[in-house]
Amino acid sequence: MGSLETPSSTENGTAPVAGGGKTPAADEVPLQPTGDVEMASEKPMESDPSKRRRMGLLPLEVGTRVLCRWRDGKFHPVKVIERRKMPTGDPNDYEYYVHYTEFNRRLDEWVKLEQLDLDSVEAVVDEKVEDKVTSLKMTRHQKRKIDETHVEEGHEELDAASLREHEEFTKVKNIATIELGRYEIETWYFSPFPPEYNDCVKLYFCEFCLNFMKLKEQLQRHMRKCDLKHPPGDEIYRSGTLSMFEVDGKKNKIYGQNLCYLAKLFLDHKTLYYDVDLFLFYVLCECDDRGCHMVGYFSKEKHSEESYNLACILTLPPYQRKGYGKFLIAFSYELSKKEGKVGTPERPLSDLGLLSYRGYWTRVLLDILKKHKGNISIKELSDMTAIKAEDILTTLQSLELIQYRKGQHVICADPKVLDRHLKAAGRGGLEVDVSKLIWTPYKEQG
Numbered sequence: 001m002g003s004l005e006t007p008s009s010t011e012n013g014t015a016p017v018a019g020g021g022k023t024p025a026a027d028e029v030p031l032q033p034t035g036d037v038e039m040a041s042e043k044p045m046e047s048d049p050s051k052r053r054r055m056g057l058l059p060l061e062v063g064t065r066v067l068c069r070w071r072d073g074k075f076h077p078v079k080v081i082e083r084r085k086m087p088t089g090d091p092n093d094y095e096y097y098v099h100y101t102e103f104n105r106r107l108d109e110w111v112k113l114e115q116l117d118l119d120s121v122e123a124v125v126d127e128k129v130e131d132k133v134t135s136l137k138m139t140r141h142q143k144r145k146i147d148e149t150h151v152e153e154g155h156e157e158l159d160a161a162s163l164r165e166h167e168e169f170t171k172v173k174n175i176a177t178i179e180l181g182r183y184e185i186e187t188w189y190f191s192p193f194p195p196e197y198n199d200c201v202k203l204y205f206c207e208f209c210l211n212f213m214k215l216k217e218q219l220q221r222h223m224r225k226c227d228l229k230h231p232p233g234d235e236i237y238r239s240g241t242l243s244m245f246e247v248d249g250k251k252n253k254i255y256g257q258n259l260c261y262l263a264k265l266f267l268d269h270k271t272l273y274y275d276v277d278l279f280l281f282y283v284l285c286e287c288d289d290r291g292c293h294m295v296g297y298f299s300k301e302k303h304s305e306e307s308y309n310l311a312c313i314l315t316l317p318p319y320q321r322k323g324y325g326k327f328l329i330a331f332s333y334e335l336s337k338k339e340g341k342v343g344t345p346e347r348p349l350s351d352l353g354l355l356s357y358r359g360y361w362t363r364v365l366l367d368i369l370k371k372h373k374g375n376i377s378i379k380e381l382s383d384m385t386a387i388k389a390e391d392i393l394t395t396l397q398s399l400e401l402i403q404y405r406k407g408q409h410v411i412c413a414d415p416k417v418l419d420r421h422l423k424a425a426g427r428g429g430l431e432v433d434v435s436k437l438i439w440t441p442y443k444e445q446g
Helices: 048-056 127-137 140-149 160-169 216-225 253-264 324-339 351-371 378-385 389-398 415-425
Strands: 014-016 065-069 075-085 094-100 109-111 116-122 177-180 183-186 202-205 234-239 242-248 279-288 291-301 308-310 312-315 402-405 408-411
Touching (some): 242 253, 279 324, 308 324, 312 324, 324 351, 351 378, 351 389, 378 389, 389 402
Antiparallel strands (some): 014 183, 065 075, 065 116, 075 094, 094 109, 177 183, 234 242, 242 279, 279 291, 291 312, 402 408
16 A cells, blocks of 8 residues: 555655745754754863774664764664765765664665764664574564564565565665656655666656656756646546546556656555556646646556455655545545445555545444434445445444444444544545546446
8 A cells, every 4th residue: 555644744855846945844954063962073071082982983884773863953763774985085984874763764864974973872783683582582472473463564465584675675765856846855765766767866757747857957858848738548537626537557658657666756565566557547636727737646456356446545745634645545436436346455554554544434434324324234334335344344343333243243323422433533635526527447448
């Protein structure tokens, strides 16, 4: 599953490009070392042995744990993931790629030595040895419980060896920022762009055809020639300034692949599918007199034996926290209704994906339960909403609205309890106006 909304705006890392540079938000202003937080080189009473000890630690080894000053001006624990030599001639002058152990991998970044508190350096521990020692101290039952529960979010389908290989291959972000339309966006994760882009820190995307270039000048030349003003494919929905385009991966292979490259920059757990022929892409756009600008998208398999109605979903960072993720989820279920099928998102769900889906399922189901008089079954709810019965069951169970009596599940819908849960689920976001959806299911198109 893909990413929908982020927990805080500081993680979005977006800024309009038009009109020059951005004015940094308060929490993004670099803090100068003052008062209690002093740089090591500015401490007046530093003893020579202390300085020699710190210099003896350099350069820091991969795997070192240390405190690092983050964008909030505070020190947070990090682990050194990678390092690279700086072209200064100083043998100890390195930049370090660090993972903030308190935060999601999307905040991993390159930092300079002066951001690190060398007094807090912990010895490098061989993780394989550490794992072996730890496992020897645990009973088989304890180890099994750890294995069952300690799975990185979004990687539940990977075994331990595959997970290590995935983390090793994707541990360092290769592209730091992209320019897409009027936005410059900080990326979150590694994406396997072709080898010729290995030396790029920033990429420039055409916001209509999604071709990407190394230089701003290349993009400007491309934009003078590109005659697209919207995603290739059929416009299947238009309501106000919002449009949805259906793009067939087989008919628009390059666009589909470029969309996957772009999406992978913001999705940690998804496999990148080079064979886009089997997928349909539904691209949501905000439209103005300059064209239709991509807000986000979801993809779905043309033929899914598991009843998946959504394979991957993403709202681009500049457009997050505006209800577009909820709109995309609702739209995928409206397509399922048109197909006369129940649907469910492809597993595994990311942490943000699960929260968004659980919120959608809660709002839809409780709205029906509030209005419905008399008894209603899980099957009837599934037929009305196109939500798979298993998802209905787990949602109602998580809300403690369902009990098991005399061999069957019974829904307990007290109006006050429903209101409390609906309030906790939050707003439903932008609504899909079904009267504006003009669409024929793929199997019928053939």
